[in-house]
Amino acid sequence: MSNLLTYISVNDGKIKRSSLEVLSRCNEIAEKNGKTSSAIVISDDCSTIVENLKSYGPSVIYTIEDPIFKNHLNTPLLKALTLAMSEINPDVMAFASTEGSKDILGALAANRNAAALADVSEFDWTGDAVTAKRPVMASKIISSVETKGSPVILTVRSGSYDTVEKSGESKVQSIPFTFDKNELKLTLKEIISATGDKVDLSEAETVIAAGRGVKDEEGRKLIDELAAVLNAGIGASRALTESGDYDPSLQIGQTGKVVSPQLYIAVGISGAIQHVAGMANSKVIVAINKDPDAPIFEIADYGLVGDLYKILPPFIDELKKIKG
Amino acid sequence: MKFYVCIKQVPDVNAPLQIKEGELIQDANRNILNAYDASAVEEALVLKEAHGGEIEVVLIGPDKASETIRKALAMGADSGSHILTEGSEEFDSFSYAKILAEFFKDKEYQYIFCGKQSQDTDSGLTGSMLAEFLDLPYATNAVGLQLEGENLIVKRQGDTGQEMIELPAPSLVTCSNDMNDPRIPSLKGIMQSKRKPVNTIAVSDLKNGLTNGSIKTSVVGYEEKPKREPGKKYEGEPDEIAKEVAQLLDSAENVI
Ligand SMILES: Cc1cc2nc3c(=O)[nH]c(=O)nc-3n(C[C@H](O)[C@H](O)[C@H](O)COP(=O)(O)OP(=O)(O)OC[C@H]3O[C@@H](n4cnc5c(N)ncnc54)[C@H](O)[C@@H]3O)c2cc1C
Numbered sequence: 001m002s003n004l005l006t007y008i009s010v011n012d013g014k015i016k017r018s019s020l021e022v023l024s025r026c027n028e029i030a031e032k033n034g035k036t037s038s039a040i041v042i043s044d045d046c047s048t049i050v051e052n053l054k055s056y057g058p059s060v061i062y063t064i065e066d067p068i069f070k071n072h073l074n075t076p077l078l079k080a081l082t083l084a085m086s087e088i089n090p091d092v093m094a095f096a097s098t099e100g101s102k103d104i105l106g107a108l109a110a111n112r113n114a115a116a117l118a119d120v121s122e123f124d125w126t127g128d129a130v131t132a133k134r135p136v137m138a139s140k141i142i143s144s145v146e147t148k149g150s151p152v153i154l155t156v157r158s159g160s161y162d163t164v165e166k167s168g169e170s171k172v173q174s175i176p177f178t179f180d181k182n183e184l185k186l187t188l189k190e191i192i193s194a195t196g197d198k199v200d201l202s203e204a205e206t207v208i209a210a211g212r213g214v215k216d217e218e219g220r221k222l223i224d225e226l227a228a229v230l231n232a233g234i235g236a237s238r239a240l241t242e243s244g245d246y247d248p249s250l251q252i253g254q255t256g257k258v259v260s261p262q263l264y265i266a267v268g269i270s271g272a273i274q275h276v277a278g279m280a281n282s283k284v285i286v287a288i289n290k291d292p293d294a295p296i297f298e299i300a301d302y303g304l305v306g307d308l309y310k311i312l313p314p315f316i317d318e319l320k321k322i323k324g
Numbered sequence: 325m326k327f328y329v330c331i332k333q334v335p336d337v338n339a340p341l342q343i344k345e346g347e348l349i350q351d352a353n354r355n356i357l358n359a360y361d362a363s364a365v366e367e368a369l370v371l372k373e374a375h376g377g378e379i380e381v382v383l384i385g386p387d388k389a390s391e392t393i394r395k396a397l398a399m400g401a402d403s404g405s406h407i408l409t410e411g412s413e414e415f416d417s418f419s420y421a422k423i424l425a426e427f428f429k430d431k432e433y434q435y436i437f438c439g440k441q442s443q444d445t446d447s448g449l450t451g452s453m454l455a456e457f458l459d460l461p462y463a464t465n466a467v468g469l470q471l472e473g474e475n476l477i478v479k480r481q482g483d484t485g486q487e488m489i490e491l492p493a494p495s496l497v498t499c500s501n502d503m504n505d506p507r508i509p510s511l512k513g514i515m516q517s518k519r520k521p522v523n524t525i526a527v528s529d530l531k532n533g534l535t536n537g538s539i540k541t542s543v544v545g546y547e548e549k550p551k552r553e554p555g556k557k558y559e560g561e562p563d564e565i566a567k568e569v570a571q572l573l574d575s576a577e578n579v580i
Contacts, residue, residue: 011483072482073489074452074462099483103464106452110421115540118447135549136445138337141348143445144545149537185461186491189477193485200484206579230580241502248467248481248502254446255501263579273337280552284577286569292559301555301577302569310562318570319580 003035004125005062005090007081008053009098010043015052017203018096018158023056025123025161026094033126038062038088042080044070050172057166062088064177072100073188074107076179082111087175090151092125097155097258098202105155115147117154119258121281130154138254139277158202159260159281201250204233206263209252209279212239213268213289213308220245222312223267229319235259237269253278268308271296288312325377325474326433327368330424330454331361331396333389334444346545357392360439362399362506364499367469368437369400369507375471377434378402382427384420384527386411397517398509404522407530419538421453426533427525428458434474434493440465440500451498462496463489467503 004026009016023039030037039058041049046063053061062084068076081104085093093108095101097119109116115130117123121142123132130152136143201207208227214220227234236246238253252259254274264282269275271287271294279285280299287300288308297303304311339354357365368379381396383389384407393404407423409415415423428436436458441448448464455462467486468479474493479486481500491497509517558565573580 072487074464078456099465099481102448103480104452106417106421106449106454107456107462109418109449110453110456113537116417116447116449116453117541118449131544134445134447136546137335137341137348138443138446140337140341140549141343142547142549143543144547145541146544147541149540186463186489186495188487189490190488191482191485192479192488202483238502247485249483249485251502254443263573263577280549284573284579285552285555286573292557297555297557299552299555301552302572303555303557304565304569305557305559306562306565311566313566314563315566315570318567319573322570322574322580 003090004030004037004092004094005088006037006039006058007093007095007101008039008041008049009096009100010041010049011200013045013048015049016096016098017163018098020056020163021158021161022094022096022156023058024164025156026092027057027164027166029125035127040064040084042069042077044068054170055165057168058170060171060173063172063174065174066177066179068179071188071191072103073184073186074103075183075185078104078107078111079179079183080177081108083177084175085112085151092130093151093153095155097157101155105153109153112151112153114151114153115149117145117147117152119157120154121157121160123154123156135277138273139280140273157258199231199233201233201235202257202259204259204261206230206232207235207259207261207282208232208265208267209235209237209269210240210246210267211237211269214240219268219309222309222316225316226265226312229316229323230263237275266296266300267312269296270294271299325375327372327377327379328428328431328433328436329361329364329368329379329381329396329401330436330438330450331365331381331383331392332358332439332442333383333385333392334358334442337443343546343548348546352388355388355392357395358439358443359501360441360443360499363501363503364437364439365396365399365401366504366506367499370504371469371471380405382424383407384423385409390522393522394517395509397520398513399507400513403520406522406524407527408524409527413527414539414542416539416541417447417449417453418540419534421450421457422533422538423527423530424450424454425457426530435476436460436494436496438496438498440498448498451496455496458496460494460496461491462498463491464498465500466497467500469497469503
């Protein structure tokens, strides 16, 4: 019996920080209310993940291991999660909000007759209803929501909680699982992976985002240089993912990703609410824009008014000097 | 070939908003077709133009939302079904999906398209819930679609790249607005839309799908997002302001 269960997202054999944030929050809730907090790893190779997870002290680490989990596919993942939920019977099942978890959240809730809350920025559970906050209206408004009945399945925005290590024994328990290829309702034909070994945007401490103002090769080179100096992830506004200048995986905003780095530098981005929805929780926001009335300046801590082609070169030079 | 597209009328997030005693007050005249659903309609139109078939849009909403059905018909959809609500019900994604599942129970189709999320609430749950209730293979967050025979080849946006997925019919796909630019209805389209059939069904007739516990989440209040502390604007010589801000990011903010 486990009261809170966190699904551990894995990318390239590494635990995604956002799922450790969720686990840390579940640990905290469990401690406060005398409940238990466990974790589940579903992967083609669980062993190192399990070891690394132990420093976050979930009471039980459940594993489901099968080669089918090498790539994301909704049918086998749903089967595994459905099985896990019926065996473990959690009251609250929590995920980090990723494209992978968004893909199955609704279907899993429908299958388990569960309440579902997507993309919450805060949540709590005392043993009764889950209460949570969700940004709505392109993040202009925060709605307070409540669930009825159990179980509850939710996904949590990255950056909503800190990761906190915890001592304590974790039991490891593997759940037997078989998957017949005939059960696959769909086929994965190809993976077009664009981001390769670059910094993972959703986990980057610093994000440089390029917008329509970055209009040519020269501009993109400046963005690359700036990102290299700061060891930053590169993101883009919809204007530049739509034009094909940047990979669609790099879009930040309502359609794209939500990021909350320590430092966000918006270069040639106007600050449309759909873009701001994905970055407004960054700690420090710097904006470079030649239009002094651009809405991005309303949320920027440091607003540099001027031509990015003139501002970036001295900015990069100065940062290089500071970094030594 | 029959395409169903589930559409929703949503408030325009760009319109002014007010919160009064925890309630969200919006201008009902600024309601629009959800942008992600518009992309789903557009994609069905493109597939129909290339391969033939028929497109029916389905909407759950109050009387006033019929204008949104007309909009989809003006874009080129062939017919509509309006599942009429009183407007006061507080359905959540689960109950919407249940109502839709009841609607689709006796329908024949190859494809159901939905928007990947609603522009106002951003939950993105109804599509995959509906797929599960109807036991359909599905893909979410589609950014490209092609037909190969009856199979759909879906390009979906994943966390680090795109995945190409093949779905046999019947299937369900939720669409991103990264998929296409929805067409603006032509004058002719608008004229024709007025003669296209719209079938109205009272939501109470589909309530078989709803059991006591079908509404599982509720909104208990709204608040405005706390504003950020106003920052500072730097205008002047690019060299100087660039240098000054770079130094502050180090000395004052300690973020580099
Ligand atoms: C449902 C929906 C979802 C959306 N989702 C997203 C999303 O996830 N992410 C997203 O980004 N957008 C999203 N959008 C689109 C959004 O509304 C904007 O259209 C988009 O963010 C604009 O991108 P931009 O700021 O780069 O371009 P623009 O708005 O064109 O702004 C370009 C800016 O660059 C400045 N500029 C130009 N040249 C220079 C120069 N030389 N030096 C300095 N500054 C310069 C200009 O002053 C201007 O402010 C969505 C829209 C809808 C309807």
